[in-house]
Amino acid sequence: MLKVAIFLLSLTPAGWLAWLTLNDQLGANPVEMLTHQSGLWALRLLLITLAITPLCTLSGWHAPRRLRRMLGLYAFFYALLHLLIYLILDRGLYFADIWEDIIERPYITVGFATFLLLLPLAITSNNYMMKRMGRAWKTLHQLVYLCGLGGVLHYMWLVKADLLNPGGYLFIFLLLMLLRFKPFTTLIRRR
Amino acid sequence: MLIKNSPDIKPSEITNESHYLNRRSLLQSAGFMAGGLLLPSFFGHQKAEASVTLESYPNLKASHFSTDEKITTYDNATSYCNFYEFGTGKSDPSQYASKVKPKKWAVTVAGACDKPGQYTLEDILKPHALEERIYRLRCVETWSMVVPWVGFPLVDLLKRFQPNSRAKYVRFETLHDPDLMPGQNRNTLDWPYVEGLHIDEATNPLALVTIGMYGKELPMQNGAPIRLVIPWKYGFKSIKSIVKIEFVEKQPKTSWNLSAPREYGFYANVNPTVSHPRWSQSKERRLGAWGKQKTLPFNGYADQVAHLYKGMDLKKYF
Numbered sequence: 148m149l150k151v152a153i154f155l156l157s158l159t160p161a162g163w164l165a166w167l168t169l170n171d172q173l174g175a176n177p178v179e180m181l182t183h184q185s186g187l188w189a190l191r192l193l194l195i196t197l198a199i200t201p202l203c204t205l206s207g208w209h210a211p212r213r214l215r216r217m218l219g220l221y222a223f224f225y226a227l228l229h230l231l232i233y234l235i236l237d238r239g240l241y242f243a244d245i246w247e248d249i250i251e252r253p254y255i256t257v258g259f260a261t262f263l264l265l266l267p268l269a270i271t272s273n274n275y276m277m278k279r280m281g282r283a284w285k286t287l288h289q290l291v292y293l294c295g296l297g298g299v300l301h302y303m304w305l306v307k308a309d310l311l312n313p314g315g316y317l318f319i320f321l322l323l324m325l326l327r328f329k330p331f332t333t334l335i336r337r338r
Numbered sequence: 339m340l341i342k343n344s345p346d347i348k349p350s351e352i353t354n355e356s357h358y359l360n361r362r363s364l365l366q367s368a369g370f371m372a373g374g375l376l377l378p379s380f381f382g383h384q385k386a387e388a389s390v391t392l393e394s395y396p397n398l399k400a401s402h403f404s405t406d407e408k409i410t411t412y413d414n415a416t417s418y419c420n421f422y423e424f425g426t427g428k429s430d431p432s433q434y435a436s437k438v439k440p441k442k443w444a445v446t447v448a449g450a451c452d453k454p455g456q457y458t459l460e461d462i463l464k465p466h467a468l469e470e471r472i473y474r475l476r477c478v479e480t481w482s483m484v485v486p487w488v489g490f491p492l493v494d495l496l497k498r499f500q501p502n503s504r505a506k507y508v509r510f511e512t513l514h515d516p517d518l519m520p521g522q523n524r525n526t527l528d529w530p531y532v533e534g535l536h537i538d539e540a541t542n543p544l545a546l547v548t549i550g551m552y553g554k555e556l557p558m559q560n561g562a563p564i565r566l567v568i569p570w571k572y573g574f575k576s577i578k579s580i581v582k583i584e585f586v587e588k589q590p591k592t593s594w595n596l597s598a599p600r601e602y603g604f605y606a607n608v609n610p611t612v613s614h615p616r617w618s619q620s621k622e623r624r625l626g627a628w629g630k631q632k633t634l635p636f637n638g639y640a641d642q643v644a645h646l647y648k649g650m651d652l653k654k655y656f
C-alpha cells in the first residue's frame with residue numbers, strides 16, 4: 148500500500164511536466180523549465196532516498212526501508228530525463244557544443260560525473276545483482292553519498308548570484324550525512 | 339545645488355494602495371520562497387491578476403531601426419524577467435511588481451554637466467516625441483526576445499543637461515527602496531543597481547530611453563517608469579527604474595561587473611565568440627521557442643555600433 152502510494156507520488160512531477168508540455172503551459176522558456184524541474188526532482192528524490200536510513204534509525208519505524216530502492220531508481224529516472232532534455236532539447240544533439248560544455252563548464256562536468264556514478268547504482272538495483280555481487284554490492288552503493296554531493300555541487304555552481312536555494316539543499320545534504328554518525332544519532336535518541 | 343540628499347519625494351509616495359495590499363501576499367510568499375526547497379516550485383507559476391492600468395500611447399512614430407522579426411508575446415516579455423530588485427526567480431518580478439505602479443518619480447542629474455538637479459518624470463519627458471522601436475534584446479543567460487519599446491533617443495535627453503568635456507562616461511542608478519523592492523532585502527547584489535556607458539555609446543542613436551512597451555506604459559517588472567534599452571549589449575546593461583544619471587570622468591563600477599568581474603565585463607557587448615564561463619554565447623533561444631538560433635555580433639546591430647570599438651580587443655574588453 149505504502150509502496151504503491153509512493154510509487155505514484157514520485158511519478159506525479161513527471162506527469163505534471165508532461166501535462167504542462169502538452170498544454171503549452173511551460174511558460175516563456177519551456178526548455179529551461181523542463182531542465183530545471185527534472186534536475187530539481189532528481190536532486191530531491193536523491194536526498195529523500197538518503198533520508199530514509201537516518202529517519203528509520205531515529206524513529207524506530209522501519210517500514211520505509213523497503214522504499215529506498217524505488218526512490219533511488221526514481222532519482223535516476225529524473226536524472227536520465229534531465230540529461231535527455233539537455234542533450235536533445237537544449238543542445239539539439241549538437242555534440243560539439245555538448246563536448247565544449249563538458250570540458251569547459253565545471254557545473255556540467257560535475258553533473259555528468261554524477262550521472263555516470265548513478266548509472267551503475269541503477270543497473271545493480273535489483274535482487275539478481277544484489278545476490279550476485281555479494282559484499283561488493285554494498286561497497287558500490289556507498290557511491291550514493293558522492294552522488295548527493297555531486298548533485299548539490301552541480302546546483303551551487305550553476306546559479307548566478309543567489310545561493311539561497313542550492314545552499315538549502317547543501318544544508319539538508321550535510322544534515323543527512325551528520326545523522327548517519329552513530330555518536331550523533333545515539334545522542335539524539337537518548338533524549 | 340540640490341543634487342545629493344534632497345529626497346523631495348519620499349519612497350512612500352512612489353507606492354500606492356495596491357502595493358500595500360500586495361505586501362501581505364508578499365509576506366505569505368516569503369514562506370513559499372523558503373518552502374520552495376522541497377515543494378514543487380511550479381505551483382508558483384501562476385499569473386498575478388493585473389490590478390493596475392497601464393496608459394496607452396497613441397500616435398507613436400515608427401523607427402527605421404525597428405526589426406521585422408516576430409515579436410515576443412506580451413505575456414512572455416512581462417512574465418519572464420530578470421529584475422533582482424524583486425527577487426531572483428524569473429517569475430518573481432511579475433509576481434511581486436505587477437500590482438505596483440510608481441506614482442511620483444524624479445531623476446537626479448549630477449556630475450560633469452551644466453544643468454544638474456532633480457527632474458520630475460514630467461520634466462524629463464516633456465520635450466520628446468515618443469517613437470516605437472522594435473528591438474532584439476539578448477540576455478547573457480542565452481535567451482532573447484523581440485520587443486516593441488516606446489521611448490526616445492538617450493542622446494536627446496543627455497544633451498539637455500549639457501555635459502562638459504569631463505563627461506567621459508554616464509553612470510545610471512536604479513531606485514533603492516527595499517520596502518517597494520523586496521529583493522533588496524537580501525544582498526544578492528550590492529544595491530543600488532548601477533550601470534554605465536561610455537559617452538560615445540550613450541550618444542549612439544540606438545541607445546533608447548524607454549518608458550513603454552507594446553504601445554503602453556512599462557509594467558513595473560519591466561523597469562517602470564523609466565529605463566534604458568541598449569540593444570547591442572547584454573540585457574543587464576539596460577538598467578531599469580532609473581533615479582539617477584551622473585556624468586563622470588572614470589569608468590563607473592557597475593553592479594554585475596563588481597559581483598563577478600570574470601563573468602560580466604563593463605562593455606558586455608553581445609559577442610558570440612566570447613563565452614561566459616557558464617554559457618556558450620554562440621546561440622540563443624527566443625522566449626516561447628523550443629529551438630535555438632545563432633547569436634549575431636553586437637546582437638545584429640554591428641552596422642550601427644561596431645565602429646565604436648574599432649581596434650579594441652573584444653576578448654579583453656568583453
Ligand code: HEM
Nearest residue numbers: 182183186187189190226230233258259261262298302305
Ligand atoms: C547528466 C549530466 C547533467 C547535465 C548535462 C546537466 C545539465 C544541467 C543544466 C544545463 C541545467 C540548467 C542550468 C541553467 O539554467 O543555467 C541544470 C540544472 C540543474 N541540474 Fe543538472 N545536469 C546533469 C546532471 C544532474 C544531476 C545528476 C542532478 C541531480 C542529482 C542535477 C540536478 C540539477 C539541478 C537541481 C538543477 C537546477 C535547477 C534549478 O535551477 O531550478 N543535474 N543541469
